[in-house]
Amino acid sequence: MKVLVVDDEVRNAELTALELRDAGHDATFVNGGRAALRKLEQEAFDAVITDIRMAPPDGLELLADIRGRWPDCSVLLMTAYADLDSAVKALRLGAYDFVDKAGDFRAHLVTRLERLAEHRRLTRTVDSLEKGLATIVGDSPAMRGAVELARKVAKTDSTVLLRGESGTGKDLIARAIHYASPRAAGPWIKVNCGALPEALLESELFGHEKGAFTGAVRQKPGRFEDAHKGSIFLDEIGELPLPLQVKLLQVIEEKTFTHVGGNQPIRVDVRIIAATNRNLEEMTRERQFREDLFFRLNLFPITLPPLRERPGDVRPLAELFLERHGLPKDRITPGAMRALEACSFPGNVRELEHMLERAMILAGSEVVDVEHLSFAQMLPVAGAPGGAPAQGPSWLPEIPPEGLSLEVLERGLILRALERARGNKSQAARLLGLTRRTLYSRMERHGLRRPGEDGEAGEDEGDPAGAPPAGSEP
Numbered sequence: 319m320k321v322l323v324v325d326d327e328v329r330n331a332e333l334t335a336l337e338l339r340d341a342g343h344d345a346t347f348v349n350g351g352r353a354a355l356r357k358l359e360q361e362a363f364d365a366v367i368t369d370i371r372m373a374p375p376d377g378l379e380l381l382a383d384i385r386g387r388w389p390d391c392s393v394l395l396m397t398a399y400a401d402l403d404s405a406v407k408a409l410r411l412g413a414y415d416f417v418d419k420a421g422d423f424r425a426h427l428v429t430r431l432e433r434l435a436e437h438r439r440l441t442r443t444v445d446s447l448e449k450g451l452a453t454i455v456g457d458s459p460a461m462r463g464a465v466e467l468a469r470k471v472a473k474t475d476s477t478v479l480l481r482g483e484s485g486t487g488k489d490l491i492a493r494a495i496h497y498a499s500p501r502a503a504g505p506w507i508k509v510n511c512g513a514l515p516e517a518l519l520e521s522e523l524f525g526h527e528k529g530a531f532t533g534a535v536r537q538k539p540g541r542f543e544d545a546h547k548g549s550i551f552l553d554e555i556g557e558l559p560l561p562l563q564v565k566l567l568q569v570i571e572e573k574t575f576t577h578v579g580g581n582q583p584i585r586v587d588v589r590i591i592a593a594t595n596r597n598l599e600e601m602t603r604e605r606q607f608r609e610d611l612f613f614r615l616n617l618f619p620i621t622l623p624p625l626r627e628r629p630g631d632v633r634p635l636a637e638l639f640l641e642r643h644g645l646p647k648d649r650i651t652p653g654a655m656r657a658l659e660a661c662s663f664p665g666n667v668r669e670l671e672h673m674l675e676r677a678m679i680l681a682g683s684e685v686v687d688v689e690h691l692s693f694a695q696m697l698p699v700a701g702a703p704g705g706a707p708a709q710g711p712s713w714l715p716e717i718p719p720e721g722l723s724l725e726v727l728e729r730g731l732i733l734r735a736l737e738r739a740r741g742n743k744s745q746a747a748r749l750l751g752l753t754r755r756t757l758y759s760r761m762e763r764h765g766l767r768r769p770g771e772d773g774e775a776g777e778d779e780g781d782p783a784g785a786p787p788a789g790s791e792p
């Protein structure tokens with residue numbers, strides 16, 4: 319640790335600093351409180367060790383100053399026995415500890431500093447745990463459950479398998495687990511197992527020796543070596559070719575592997591986090607994925623639910639994305655929010671994020687409204703070859719348990735199309751993928767138009783006479 323020793327008995331400060339240096343700390347000493355403050359203004363220290371009784375500012379004043387201005391710096395006090403009252407007061411003021419300046423107190427100091435180092439390491443872990451997991455939005459029971467599991471497993475070295483559809487947040491949770499783990503200060507290495515052909519992936523993961531293959535002009539360490547003392551994220555683990563699955567299993571079981579073209583076993587200390595949107599059970603049945611590896615990976619699975627199963631998370635997520643773009647979270651109309659909550663989002667959170675990004679651009683300085691949500695981009699183009707996708711467009715409202723009326727929905731959509739088209743029926747018909755004639759007949763059915771009313775010329779194209787004003791509609 320970087321330590322500053324303060325005493326106006328300079329000899330004591332110096333000897334203490336020397337002893338701390340012997341114990342491996344980076345220790346500096348200064349003469350008195352004023353010099354200490356000057357030093358602290360220039361450099362950051364992990365800890366200050368100060369005498370209590372000094373010419374002003376004395377140890378307690380110095381302590382109060384440090385707590386206020388450099389809260390990350392821990393303070394230890396050296397006291398004479400007579401100062402016990404001050405020492406107790408110091409603890410109340412936020413000092414980490416005090417050491418009685420008698421006998422072999424410098425040895426005691428070294429032990430206290432060791433404990434302090436451990437304490438600081440632990441509180442930093444807690445800090446980054448909060449930081450890592452705080453960015454994950456979602457108050458649904460399913461999401462809270464997943465985050466709770468992540469929080470628990472983060473503290474261990476266990477292999478984790480993140481499962482869930484594309485865009486559900488597997489990457490995000492994987493990173494959070496690493497940064498919430500005791501390995502947070504170590505490397506975070508991510509490899510997409512689906513992005514490279516087998517030979518390249520093998521050398522990427524496990525490294526190669528010089529001359530292992532054409533082009534291997536020098537030895538190159540693999541990502542597992544890069545991840546030593548940290549975590550490796552194996553994304554799309556379902557794409558890992560079978561021969562590499564064998565090698566991965568060996569890393570998990572024996573913590574060793576060999577370079578491509580080498581035979582020296584290399585030992586690494588790496589935590590593995592894997593992710594997939596594939597059905598690994600099915601893949602093991604079809605012998606595309608090794609069962610033994612699957613069991614090893616699946617020791618601690620965390621499944622992220624699709625967004626459509628947690629519509630309550632849509633609002634906080636939408637607000638997060640608005641705020642990320644520097645907008646207040648209420649810069650969206652209630653109608654637009656309801657429309658989002660009704661979406662089924664096959665692309666999950668990523669799709670919501672992209673939809674909102676587009677909407678914010680379209681809205682410019684306006685409030686994001688339904689018209690900015692480019693559902694149309696996901697609409698199957700009426701009459702296009704191939705027709706509508708089998709599962710329907712992503713913006714379809716969920717059917718509530720009590721059911722809904724298709725008639726009411728259709729009437730509402732027709733009205734909305736007429737509104738958007740400012741009463742221009744040809745345009746409204748186009749918006750709905752209907753001919754004008756069909757739109758008329760549906761309007762009649764829904765009581766939106768009297769039979770035979772205006773412009774029933776029979777043609778399906780264009781509105782030659784121009785649109786009647788919207789006000790003419792009931």
Ligand SMILES: Nc1ncnc2c1ncn2[C@@H]1O[C@H](COP(=O)(O)OP(=O)(O)OP(=O)(O)O)[C@@H](O)[C@H]1O
Pocket residue numbers: 453454455456482483484485486487488489490491595635638667668671
């Ligand atoms: N709960 C959440 N809170 C905040 N942001 C989220 C949440 N879930 C997902 N996101 C965001 O959504 C986007 C997609 O998430 P991520 O990349 O983690 O998904 P994934 O499951 O890894 O998808 P894929 O399988 O396609 O790799 C990211 O920008 C991520 O930050």
Ligand SMILES: [Mg+2]
Pocket residue numbers: 488489553
């Ligand atoms: Mg991902």
